[in-house]
Amino acid sequence: MRGVESAEKAYRMLKSAAERLERAGVERPVREAQMLLAMATGRTRLQAIQELERPLTPEEAQQFESLIARRERRTPIAYLRGTQEFYGLEFVVTPATLIPRPETEMLVDYAVERLCDQPGAVAAEAGTGSGCIAIAAALRLPGARFLATDLSIEALATAQENLTRYRLQERVLLARADLLTALADDSAHLILSNPPYIPTAEIARLQPEVRDYEPRIALDGGADGLCMYRSLAHSARRTLKPGGWIAVETGAGQARSVAKLFREAGLSSVEIRPDLAGIERLVAARRDR
Numbered sequence: 001m002r003g004v005e006s007a008e009k010a011y012r013m014l015k016s017a018a019e020r021l022e023r024a025g026v027e028r029p030v031r032e033a034q035m036l037l038a039m040a041t042g043r044t045r046l047q048a049i050q051e052l053e054r055p056l057t058p059e060e061a062q063q064f065e066s067l068i069a070r071r072e073r074r075t076p077i078a079y080l081r082g083t084q085e086f087y088g089l090e091f092v093v094t095p096a097t098l099i100p101r102p103e104t105e106m107l108v109d110y111a112v113e114r115l116c117d118q119p120g121a122v123a124a125e126a127g128t129g130s131g132c133i134a135i136a137a138a139l140r141l142p143g144a145r146f147l148a149t150d151l152s153i154e155a156l157a158t159a160q161e162n163l164t165r166y167r168l169q170e171r172v173l174l175a176r177a178d179l180l181t182a183l184a185d186d187s188a189h190l191i192l193s194n195p196p197y198i199p200t201a202e203i204a205r206l207q208p209e210v211r212d213y214e215p216r217i218a219l220d221g222g223a224d225g226l227c228m229y230r231s232l233a234h235s236a237r238r239t240l241k242p243g244g245w246i247a248v249e250t251g252a253g254q255a256r257s258v259a260k261l262f263r264e265a266g267l268s269s270v271e272i273r274p275d276l277a278g279i280e281r282l283v284a285a286r287r288d289r
């Protein structure tokens with residue numbers, strides 16, 4: 001009987017938490033309330049739902065309340081959890097790093113496609129954030145070495161934590177540098193980047209989770225959103241080996257402009273690939289000579 005009473009109490013607590021999240025504008029309030037309950041109690045979401053009759057300890061109840069209050073203020077769930085899944089791997093994320101997005105996995109697949117038969121290849125990633133692209137690619141390409149740059153010291157510290165976690169310190173070097181400036185001429189077989197690409201004026205219109213919590217330096221692509229691509233196109237021409245490739249992620253509606261920038265910089269074989277939602281998402285090009 002006591003089990004039934006506690007389950008009813010927990011159910012009411014969960015329902016009220018979900019209602020608070022819904023009023024705050026959170027898109028999937030029931031699911032998220034369950035996830036936060038799981039986080040507060042150190043269980044999986046399924047366990048948290050199945051074991052509703054187990055009363056919360058005072059510490060768990062306090063932790064649950066604190067998580068709900070932060071999520072009500074639209075703190076992204078990945079920052080509450082401190083991790084995000086990307087390419088089947090778990091990455092530490094902090095408010096200094098962008099939260100890795102599923103569409104960015106295309107860049108990892110691209111790297112594997114280009115470098116799988118080139119042991120000893122050198123790749124560079126500009127704007128590494130949590131390190132998710134370079135790390136996932138390095139794990140798939142055991143013969144390759146990576147140089148990953150970022151301007152943010154705090155992001156690089158998180159990338160370092162992820163590198164250590166996956167024991168890749170020997171093959172992935174981190175450098176605080178402006179995009180590809182740390183790279184020698186004619187040195188890279190492949191350049192990857194998911195640069196900041198939101199036009200400055202659009203940032204104010206983004207959802208609160210992104211606008212108010214993700215680092216501005218990871219979002220702001222200048223007046224037209226293309227600022228970083230201009231720089232990357234020019235540097236790629238200098239730093240790629242002849243026959244090397246660059247691939248970048250682009251925002252919706254930007255791919256053709258980026259393809260044009262690549263052509264204007266003297267790169268060839270320009271290609272645009274859509275993501276699973278049909279949005280033109282990846283632009284790649286080659287340095288011929």
Ligand SMILES: C[S@@+](CC[C@H](N)C(=O)[O-])C[C@H]1O[C@@H](n2cnc3c(N)ncnc32)[C@H](O)[C@@H]1O
Binds near residue numbers: 101104129132177
């Ligand atoms: C859109 S985030 C991508 C993070 C990560 N690669 C990912 O895909 O999740 C862009 C990253 O570029 C970094 N960044 C911004 N301007 C930069 C610059 N001029 N040089 C190097 N990194 C820069 C930001 O700090 C941020 O970590």
